[in-house]
Structure formats: structure tokens, C-alpha cells
Amino acid sequence: MATTTDTDDAADAQKYEGSRVYRWLDDRLDLNDEFLGKAFPEDRYASFLLGEVTLFSFITLVLTGTFLGLLYRPGAESITYGGIAAEYAGKEVPVAFASVLRITYDIPMGMFIRMVHHWGAYLFIAAMGLHMLRVFFSGAYRNPRELNWIVGATLLFLGLVEGFMGYALPFDEYGSTATGIGFELAGGIPVIGETVKKLVFGGVWSDNASAILPRMFFYHVFLIPLILGGLIAVHMLLLIRQKHTEQKSSRDAEADVAGDDESVVTGVPLVPNQLAVTLIVFFSVLGALAFLAGLFPVQRLPLWGPNDPFSTPSGVAPDWYFMWVFGVLKIIPDFVPRAEFVGGVLVPGVVATVLALWPFIDYKKDAVHFTADPIERPPQTAVGVGAVTFVFMLSIDGMNATVANLLGPNVATATATHYLLYLTIIVPIVWALITYYVLKRGVERRESSNAMPSDDSDTAAAVSDD
Secondary structure, eight states, X not given: OXXXXXXXXXXXXXXXXXXXXXXXXXHHHOOOHHHHTOEEOOTTXXXXXXXXXHHHHHHHHHHHHHHHHHHOOOOOSEXXXXXXXXXXXXXXXXXXXXXXXXXXXXXXXXXXXXXXXXXXXXXXXXXXXXXXXXXXXXXXXXXXXXXXXXXXXXXXXXXXXXXXXXXXXXXXXXHHHHHHHHHHHHHTSTTTHHHHHHHHTSSOTTTTHHHHHHHHHHIIIIIHHHHHHHHHHHHHHHHHHHOXXXXXXXXXXXXXXXXXXXXXXXEEEIIIIIHHHHHHHHHHHHXXXXXXXXXXXXXXXXXHOBOOTTOOOSSOOOXXXXXXXXXXXHHSOTTSTTHHHIIIIIHHHHXXXXXHHHHHHSOOSSOOOBOOOGGGOHHHHHHHHHXXXXXXXXXXXXXXXXXXXXXXXXXXXXXXXXXXXXXXXXXXXXXXXXXXXXXHHHHXXXXXXXXXXXXXXXXXXHHHHO
């Protein structure tokens, strides 16, 4: 496969100067040859494409969200539903609930587009998380890319906030209960809790839902997507400016590029190589979301029904990406003061802070332009494995009632929660220690093997002595 470098501007210009379309655009837009000739990671490193999956998921969310936003009506006042959903025909339901029913069952392709939006949100969060894991375990967050790591972490946090703001919009029992939990957590913050509630919600949920729903609709469809789009643009500009980190093994095929020369970056050019890969990824994302939306529609509206301020439904649990926070709330001991604040705000806040500041914890003074092998970094890899296991265990904690049922009909939820608390502390530490021990022994063996002369070198020395 042909490759290029970011320093081959002259060659890039010659490549495109024969294109009439390029010349026409260049005369008017002063196109940057360096960008068109930018080197992208070679296609054999498929994990580098997770960033593109995230980008295309966001684009899909913007497009489908625009369609849904034009048809949605925020409001909690009651109206008579007159659509084709027989279960609610002729009944008094909230305006927001009725508008989502209309989108889902009365608008052509409405349910499909709504489900593409739903699964697109899942893919957006999942792709961002996997992308950050790849960057973490490969050490690509190190100097000089600390800023881009912080931007990426902020994108992940805002993506979670965006998902939370979308919970309330249908104003069903599920969404209103989940939003109510978030409202109480915000109010539990010491000193500034009431201010946060007024700033974010603008009133008491759900007594003032008619005023709060338009506010959350504004957050969900305009303000947060605007910030996300701006941060994505900053993230990409930083990537173009700093260039991608590459694996040293990619230099093996480049006889004309010294393996230790960090002044150039090898890879494939944007046009036509990376453009073709990008189109494949884009249509693959669309195809996957269409498949999930068509065959696995999530029907929460008929399951939960409209919001009822006089009842609290049982069994409400957040989506998978918030389950770990829910798990903290489930296992936090009762004797802990301000348990809701500690479990729902303090612990997630500490996790988020450590994640964002990790490049300064694992700080490198010298610039690093090559990815690291996780096997060669026992401490960092052990921390990563322990952190992933910790979040995984917290997610299981959020399903403590299900765990109790799986353990047996006579096992109480409180008993299962008690043991889950200890497992949540012990299991991540054990896995981190095992990972560190195994990798450390491997590194020591490789170092000792490299230090010992091989049989071939001994033979060659003997022949030389002869």
C-alpha cells in the first residue's frame, strides 16, 4: 500500500494540480495541500477508526435529532390524544408524551428515525469510550497530546449529560423518574445544590415540568450539541496539527524513513486512500444503526405510560452508560453521611477528574510520537484494567435485585448488595495486581533474554577467533 508523510507538501501539490476540480476550488478557497496530503494511520490498525465511528454517530444524531425536534412539543399540560395508538386514543396525556406518540406511530418513518436516534446515542457513547481506552492503553495521551485527551474526556462527559437531558423529553414514567433522581442528586450538592437545581432545571421537578421541559429541550437539541460540535472541531484540529501517534512497526515497510526519525509521520494520504476508508466506515455506521433500529425497536412508551406524579414505578434503571453511577448509589452504606451526594456526585466526580488529569499523573517530559505496547507498560496497563473492572463491577451493583434473583429465590437484595460492596472493592484490585505481576514478569524475562548472548553470536565469535 502506498504511503505518504506530512512533510511531502510539494509532492501532494503535484498530485492534485492535474485535477480541474481541485484547481477550481484552490483558486477560490486556497486549499491547504498539507491537509490533503496528511498522513492517516494505515488501515491495518482498525482501532484508529473508532474516532470516525464516534464522529459519524454524532452526525447521525444531529440529523435524526433535527427531524425529531421539528415535530416534538415540550409541555406537561394535558391534551386529548387522537392518534392511531389505540391504547391512548381519546385519553388525556401530557403534551410531550402525545407528541412522542405521534412521532412514533403517526408520522411515516417516525419510529424508525426515532430508533436510529436511540441506537445512535448508544453507539456514540460506546465508540467514545472504546476510543479513549485505545488511547489510554497505547499511551497516546502523553506529551504533547495532553490537551486533546482533556478535550476527548470532556466530550465523553458532555455526551453523558446529553443522554440524561434526553430522558425527560417523552415525559413518560421512565424518563420522569430518571430525571427526578438526577434532580435530587443535584440538590444534594453541599452549598451550591439549590443554585444548581435552579440553574439547570429552573424549578421543582416535576411540579413545574411545563416550564422545565422546554428548558431541557433547549439543552438537548441546541446548547449541548453546539458545544459537542465545537469540541469535536477542536479535537480534530488538534489532531491535524499534532499528527497522529503511530506504531513503530508501521515504519518497517518504509525503507526510506528512519525508524527513529520523529520529524515525519508515515501513513496513507487523505485522498484517495483515507477517503475511501472513511466512506466505508460512514456507510457501515449507517447500516448498523438502520439494522438495530429496524429489528430491535425500544418501546418504552407503552411499557411505562405517561408520567404520573402520584406514583413511583418500581424497577426503573438507567441506560447502560449510567448504570455504574446507579451502582454507586445502590451499594453506598447507609451510615455514610450525605450518601446520595457521595454516591451520585462525589465518587463519579473523582473518577471523572482522575480520568481527565491522567496525562499529568502519568507525565512524560519528553515528547512521545509513537504508541506504546500495553504489555511493556505494566503499571499503566494494570491501572487501566483495574479501572475498567471497577466500572464493570459498579454496573453489576446497579442490577443488585437481578443478581439476588440469580443467586436464588431466598436471597434478599440487601444480602446480595452487602457482598457486592466487598467484591467491588476487592475484584478490581485483584485484577490490577494480577495484570501488573504477569506483565512485569514478562518484561523482566524479555530484558534478561535480550541481555544474554545468543547461540549464533557465540558461534560467530568462535569462528572469528579461529
